[in-house]
Amino acid sequence: MSESVDTFGRRLHYLNADFGVKSWLLTRDHKRIALLYLISITIFFALGGLMAVGIRLELATPQGDLVQPDTYNRLFTMHGVLMIFFFLIPSIPAVLGNFLIPLMIGAKDLAFPKLNLASWYIYNIAGFFTLWAVAQGGVDTGWTFYTPYSTTYSNSYVIATALGVFISGFSSILTAVNFIVTIHRMRAPGLTWFRLPLFIWAHYATSLVIILGTPVIAVTILMVAAERLLHIGIFDPALGGDPVLFQHLFWFYSHPAVYIMILPSMGVVSELIAAFTRKRIFGYKFIAGASVAIAVLGFLVWGHHMFLSSQSVYAGMVFSVLSMLVAVPSAIKVFNWIATMYKGSVSWDTPMLYAMGFIGLFTIGGLTGVMLATLGIDIHVHDTYFVVAHFHYVMVGGAIMGYLGGLHFWWPKMTGRLYPVFWSKFAAIIIFVGFNLTFFPQFLLGYLGMPRRYHVYPADFQVLNVMSSAGATVLGVGYLIPLVYFVWSMRYGKRADRNPWGAIGLEWNTGSPPPQHNFHEIPTVDWDAYGYLPDTPAGTGESWGIAVPTQRQDRTQDDG
Amino acid sequence: MADTHAPGLQHHFDSYEQQQEASFFGMWVFLATEVLFFGGLFCVYLIYRTANPVAFAAGSRELDILLGGINTAVLIGSSLTMALAVHAAQVGKHKMIAIWMALTGILGGTFLGIKAVEYSHKIHEGHFPGPHFVWHGPEVNVEMFFNIYFMMTGLHALHMIIGMGIMLVLIPLAWKGRFTPDSHNYIEGFGLYWHFVDIVWIFLFPLLYLLGVTSHV
C-alpha cells in the first residue's frame, strides 16, 4: 500500500491533487462534486432560512404590521420551495451520499461521473430560475402550486418558479440513476448486499423514490405551465377538468418526497448509532428492509393530504389505513436503534448528540403523523399549525438533524480537519433547544385552531407565537455556529487521522482526505458491516493490508 | 491512470463488461422515469375520458386515421432501422451504424413532418385549445380532448426531436469508427431510448385516433 506524495513530500489527496477554479468546475471526482453541492446547498438553506426569519418576525405580533399579506404569502411560499426542492431533497444524497457511496462500497467513483457533474450544474440552473422569480417578486401559491389558483388567479411568478422546480427534478433524477447503478454494479469484490452499510441501503431506497416519483411531478408542472402560459385548461372545471386531479398527481410525488428527505437521514443515524455505541447494529436486515418498505409504502398514502378536498370518503379511508402502515417500518427502525444502544458503550460525541436528537424529534414528528392520518383528527386540525409543527418535526427535527449529524461525523474525512469539540456540542444543544422552542408551541397553536398561512391572528395566540419566534432566533444562532467553526476548521482545525472515531467502514480505511481515486488498492470485503463486538472479528481488513483502528483520535484542538 | 486502460474504457471501471452493464442499466432506470413521466399524462387521459366519453369520441373523430396510421408504420420502421444500427455496432460494421442511424433519422423526420401537417390542419380548424378554440358540434368539453391530444403528442414529438438531436452527434462519430463491438454503449443506449419513444406512440395511436370510430354515445 503506497501513498502518493507531491514534490514536497506531502501526502497527495483529492483536495491537493489539482488546483485552480477549472479543476473544480470541470471535475468529475464525486468528492469534489459533493463539496460543490455543499456550497450551493448551504446558500439555498441560508436563503430559505431568511424567508423563515421574515415569517417569524411578522408572527411575533397579532397584527400584520411588518409585511403586506401578499408579501407574507410570497415569504412562506418561497421558504417552502427553497427549503424543500433546493435544500432538503438534495441535502444528504447530493453531499454526503455523493461523497460516501463510492467510498463505502469500495469504488473509484460513481458509475457516471459526467452525469454527476451535470446534475450539479442543472441544480444551479434550476436554482437560478427560482431566484430570478424571487427577484421579480416571488410566487404566492404555497409550495404546493394548487390549481386553479396557480393556473388562473395568481399574479405572481408561477411559471419561473415551477420551471425551477421542474429543472431541479432532472438533477435529482440524474443523481438517483447514478446511485442505483453504482450500488448495483460497482461494489467491491465480496461486498454482498447484506454486508452493505445501512447508509447505502437508505440511499438505494431514496433513489427508488426519486426515480419513480419525480417524473410525475415533472409532467404535472408542465401541465400547470401550459395551462397558465397557453390557457390550455387542463385542470379547469369549465372544460370538464378537475383541480383535484392536480392534487392527486402532485402528491403522488410530493408525499414520497417526504421519504426522499427522511430516508437518507435515517441511513446517517444508523451509521452514527453503530459507531458511537461500538456495537453491531441491532436488526440489520430489518432496518435495511424497512428502508425499502418505506420507499414502497410511501407511494400508497398520498391521499391523506386530500381528506378535505372533494376526494371520495372511501378513498380517504383506504389512504388513512395505508398511511398508518408506514408507521410500522419507521417504528422498526427507531426500536432497533434504541436496542442497539442498550448495553452499548455510548459516547456522547457531537454526531451522536444529533443522532439522539433525531430519534426523539422524529418520533414526535412520526407519531403526530399517525394522528394526522386519522380521518377524524385530520378534519379538526387540517391546515392548522398542528400540521406545520408535524412536518417541521420530521423535516427539521429529522432530516436536518441527520444531515448535521452526518456532516459532523464525516467532516474529518471530507476535509481532513477536526472541528472544536466544545463549540460543536454547544451548537448541537442550542439547535435542539431552539428547535423545540420554535415548533412545540405550534402544536398547541394548531390544536387551538390557528390556521396556517395567515399573517394575522387573534391576540389570544400571541404568547405561543412569541415563544415560537424566540425559539426561531435561538435555532438560527444554532445553525450559524457550525457554519463558523466548519469554515474555521478548514484552515485552523487539527489534522484528522484516517479514522478519528475508531469507526468501522471502508471509508475509514482510506486517508483523510481520501486520495483522488479513493483507494490505492480496491479492497476485497470478507466481513459484515459494523463488526464492533469482540466476538465478531470482522473488519480487520487484513486482506488488503490495513488493520481497522479501534483507537479514537484525541480531538482537542492544540494548534490554532 | 488512463494509459494503463484500454481505449474507450473509463478509469473507474474494471472491464468493458462492467462499463457496458452499468450503462445499459442506467438507461433502463432512466426509461423507468420516462414511463412514469408519460404515465402522468395517461392518468389524466384516463380520468378525463371516463368523465367525458362523448367529447373524447367527438374530438377523436376529427383526427385523421390515415395519417396517424402511416405515422405508426413510419415509426415502427424507424425502430427497425435503429435495431439494425445496433446490430451493425455489435458485429463491428461501423459505417453501417451510421447509415442505419441516418435512415432512422430520416424516418423520424418523416414522422415529425406528417405530425406538423396534422397540427397545422387542427390549428387551422380552430382546434388548438385555448381562447381561440372553436367547436360547432353539440358536444361539450371537446376542448379537453384537444388539450390532452396536444399535450401528449407534443411531448412525444419533443422526445423525438431530442432523439434526433442526439443522432446528429452520434452519426458522425459512428462513421469515424468511434464505436467498436466492445464499446458502443451510446448506440445501444440511444437505441433503447428510441424504441421507448416508439412504444409511447403505439399506445397513443389507438387511444387518440381510434377511440371514436364506432362510438355511438
Place this chain on the structure above:
Amino acid sequence: MSEHVTSITTYLVIFFALLVLTGVTVGVAYVDLGPLNDVVAMAIAVFKASLVVLFFMHVKNSRRMTKITVVSSLFWLLILFGLTLSDYWTRGFLG
C-alpha cells in the same frame, strides 16, 4: 464479448408482425364491439409494446435486473392509476 446478438431475421419478423398488428388494430376499430373495442385496442397495443421491449430492446436476453426494472416501472404506473381511480370510482357512492 458475451453480449447476445439478435439475428436480422428476428428483427424483420418482429417488424412485419408490428405492421400487421397496426393494421389489425385499425381494422378492429371499425367493428362495433361496444366497450370491448377499448379492451381489444389496448390488448393489441400491449402485445406490440411487448414485442418491441422483448426483441428490439433485447429484454428477452437481458439480465434479471433489467426485467425487474421494466416490471417495477409498470407496477408503479398501476399504483398511480389504481389509487387515483379509487377516488374517482367511489365518489358517487354516497349518492
